[in-house]
Amino acid sequence: MPTSTVEQYIKIIYTQREHLGEGVVPMKRLSEAMGVTPGTATTMVKHLDEVELVRYQPRQGVLLTEKGENLALRMLRRHRLIETFLEQVLGYDWSEVHADAERLEHAVSDRFIDKLEDYLGYPEVDPHGDPIPTASGAIEPAIGIPLNTCAPGRRVQIARLIDDDTDFLVYMKNSMIVPGQDFGVRENSAVAGTVTIEHLATRRVVTVGFEPAGRILVSEHG
Amino acid sequence: MPTSTVEQYIKIIYTQREHLGEGVVPMKRLSEAMGVTPGTATTMVKHLDEVELVRYQPRQGVLLTEKGENLALRMLRRHRLIETFLEQVLGYDWSEVHADAERLEHAVSDRFIDKLEDYLGYPEVDPHGDPIPTASGAIEPAIGIPLNTCAPGRRVQIARLIDDDTDFLVYMKNSMIVPGQDFGVRENSAVAGTVTIEHLATRRVVTVGFEPAGRILVSEHG
DNA sequence: TATTATATTTTGAGCAGTCAAAACACTGCG
DNA sequence: CGCAGTGTTTTGACTGCTCAAAATATAATA
Ligand SMILES: [Mn+2]
Ligand SMILES: [Mn+2]
Ligand SMILES: [Mn+2]
Ligand SMILES: [Mn+2]
Numbered sequence: 001m002p003t004s005t006v007e008q009y010i011k012i013i014y015t016q017r018e019h020l021g022e023g024v025v026p027m028k029r030l031s032e033a034m035g036v037t038p039g040t041a042t043t044m045v046k047h048l049d050e051v052e053l054v055r056y057q058p059r060q061g062v063l064l065t066e067k068g069e070n071l072a073l074r075m076l077r078r079h080r081l082i083e084t085f086l087e088q089v090l091g092y093d094w095s096e097v098h099a100d101a102e103r104l105e106h107a108v109s110d111r112f113i114d115k116l117e118d119y120l121g122y123p124e125v126d127p128h129g130d131p132i133p134t135a136s137g138a139i140e141p142a143i144g145i146p147l148n149t150c151a152p153g154r155r156v157q158i159a160r161l162i163d164d165d166t167d168f169l170v171y172m173k174n175s176m177i178v179p180g181q182d183f184g185v186r187e188n189s190a191v192a193g194t195v196t197i198e199h200l201a202t203r204r205v206v207t208v209g210f211e212p213a214g215r216i217l218v219s220e221h222g
Numbered sequence: 223m224p225t226s227t228v229e230q231y232i233k234i235i236y237t238q239r240e241h242l243g244e245g246v247v248p249m250k251r252l253s254e255a256m257g258v259t260p261g262t263a264t265t266m267v268k269h270l271d272e273v274e275l276v277r278y279q280p281r282q283g284v285l286l287t288e289k290g291e292n293l294a295l296r297m298l299r300r301h302r303l304i305e306t307f308l309e310q311v312l313g314y315d316w317s318e319v320h321a322d323a324e325r326l327e328h329a330v331s332d333r334f335i336d337k338l339e340d341y342l343g344y345p346e347v348d349p350h351g352d353p354i355p356t357a358s359g360a361i362e363p364a365i366g367i368p369l370n371t372c373a374p375g376r377r378v379q380i381a382r383l384i385d386d387d388t389d390f391l392v393y394m395k396n397s398m399i400v401p402g403q404d405f406g407v408r409e410n411s412a413v414a415g416t417v418t419i420e421h422l423a424t425r426r427v428v429t430v431g432f433e434p435a436g437r438i439l440v441s442e443h444g
Numbered sequence: 445t446a447t448t449a450t451a452t453t454t455t456g457a458g459c460a461g462t463c464a465a466a467a468c469a470c471t472g473c474g
Numbered sequence: 475c476g477c478a479g480t481g482t483t484t485t486g487a488c489t490g491c492t493c494a495a496a497a498t499a500t501a502a503t504a
Contacts, residue, residue, distance in 0.1 A: 005491065028451060040492055042453055047490090059452060059499070090337040100331050107329035109322050115312040227461065250481060262462055264483055269460090281469070281482065 002053075004106035007075050009034065009044055010053055013064055014072035018142075019162075024061030070137055077133040078105040078113050080126035085116055087127040094127050094178065095169035128169075129160030129179040129217070144217025147185075148195050148210050154185045155200070156218035168212065175199075175206045177216060224275075226328035229297050231256060231266055232275055235286055236294035240364075246283030292359055299355040300327040302348035303338055309349040310342065316349050316400065317391035350391075351382030351401040351439070366439025369407075370417050370432050376407045377422070378440035390434065397421075397428045399438060 002010070012033045016025045031041035049056040053068040064072060082101040086092040092100070108116075114135060117123075124140065125131055133139040144159035158181045161172055172178065176199045186205065187196040195213040198205045208216070224232070234255045238247045253263035271278040275290040286294060304323040308314040314322070330338075336357060339345075346362065347353055353362040366381035380403045383394055394400065398421045408427065409418040417435040420427045430438070 003490075026451080027453090036491090037493060038452065039454075039494085044491080086334075090334070090341055092333075092337070096333075100334055103329045103331075104326070104334075107325045109325075111314075111318075112308075112312070112322055112326075115314070119312060225460075248481080249483090258461090259463055260482060261464085261484075266461080 002071065005044075006048065006053070007071065007106055009048060010064065010068050010071045011075040011079070013054065013062060014069070014076070017064070024057060024063050026061040030062065073133045073137045073139060075105055076130075076139070077135070078108055080130055080132045081113055081116055081120065081123075082108070083126045083128070084120055084123050084132070088120065095166055095173050097127060098163055098166065098169075125160075125179075127179070128163040129158070130163070142217070144219055146214045147197070147208075147216040147218050148188065148213035150185045150188060150195075150218065150220065152185050152188055154220050155182065156185060156197075156220050157182050158216065159219045160217040162215040162217075168215070172216070175208075176202065176204060177206070183218075224293065227266075228270065228275070229293065229328055231270060232286065232290050232293045233297040233301070235276065235284060236291070236298070239286070246279060246285050248283040252284065295355045295359045295361060297327055298352075298361070299357070300330055300335055302352055302354045303335055303342065303345075304330070305348045305350070306342055306345050306354070307338055317388055317395050319349060320385055320388065320391075347382075347401070349401070350385040351380070352385070364439070366441055368436045369419070369430075369438040369440050370410065370435035372407045372410060372417075372440065372442065374407050374409055376442050377404065378407060378419075378442050379404050380438065381441045382439040384437040384439075390437070394438070397430075398424065398426060399428065405440075 009030075013025055013030060016029055016033050020029075027038050027041050027045070030045070031038040034041060036044075045054060045056045045062050048054040048062075048068070052065055053071065055063045055065055057063075079101050082104050083097045086097045086100060087094055117132075117135070123132060129144070131140040131142055142160060147156070150156055158177055158179050160179065161169060161177070163169060177183075182200045183197040184200055185195070186198050187194070187207075189195075190210070193210045194207050195210065196205060196207045231252075235247055235252065238251055238255050242251075249260050249263050249267070252267070253260040256263060258266075267276060267278050267284050270276040270284075270290070274287055275293065277285045277287055279285075301323050304326050305319045308319045308322060309316055339354075339357070345354060351366070353364055355361040364382065369378070372378055380399055380401050382401060383391065383399070385391060399405075404422045405419040406422055407417070408420050409416070409429075411417075412432070415432045416429050417432065418427060418429045
């Protein structure tokens, strides 16, 4: 059985790879996402290669094997079902759900997760809009396009927020930027590096920087 | 913050001490309950003494300090609320609840536990009849007297079962010996080393050995 | 092409927790 | 008292994970 540390590395490699869109995950990126020195990540990744969870190309980076991908999806499933439970059942604030899930995901059994999923009524996405893999490892393609690619005049609905950073989530929540809310794009200025949107229900206008706007995923409609 | 290992040692020292009734907990007992060699327990206990969680008397045994007792009660609270959740909400079988709680108790936050307690409606005992400490560390004295001290003719109600061993619990459950059930004591023979009781609702008769009968705690009534 | 900056790997060390086995210290007899 | 049995502590070693800092490779720039 993999240790919690191994589980965490594998999950991070999966999500970083998703972030990147293509290619291998370089060590700098991995070590930063893990909060660990680069040397530590190198050592670990060599070990993960030994046990066939990743393929490690020295001086290039790392990729999940089939086996690694399965483990990653199992972890994502755990993480997201736990988040859903914390929010919907225990009444956690939407933005404080992440830290607790980060630890619980390594302590629960498969039995726990399957019963929890049943109790929750087989939700398809977690509170941040991320899709929840099934017990067999199937996952819906994550929906949404980055807000910073949307032209002025479009109407959009918030679909997902990348949920790594609590401060980011708190800020977005205070600005009504949560999954399901409808906005109109007012301005999208590459030179100014900002995107301005208006919350349709409250007419409230918010301006966010280009980088954070990339972590707000929306579906265009209308 | 204490590690999970430290949490586990402290919790075990508390429950072993409770089992013993009085005096210090000797190393053999501790190491067996922890599933660890005696040398390991000695090393650990010296460290726990350093950080003021226990008082260690070499060649005698170990006792919790005030600080250690607080931690123990916090762990017991976690363990028992989690067990209650697994049984009442997720629908775990009464006898398979323990193993999962054993890991989860080290991964949950205080926020989690307090919200869970609220969600469960502030239960007073867990599925095995063990009292649940409050957030401030208060605990009801454990109720019940050992079944092997009950005279023939008495009517008793099952109050608690010592929940360390799954096989024990499964057997008791199959014999209707679960908290809340009423029995009549038919025989209590020190020479034979057995106690025979009859389940009043079904007239079913069960005989158990003296040692296991000591782990069945009942309240006499009627 | 030579130089510099950056990413990566290697090396040596440390911490928490564990075991096996040897050394030691107390029973309680005979 | 002396000795055996049992419980306890000590010692040396190992695993998993980590860091700091030195060594090395690659990419970028002048
Ligand atoms: Mn995690
Ligand atoms: Mn999420
Ligand atoms: Mn435990
Ligand atoms: Mn219990």
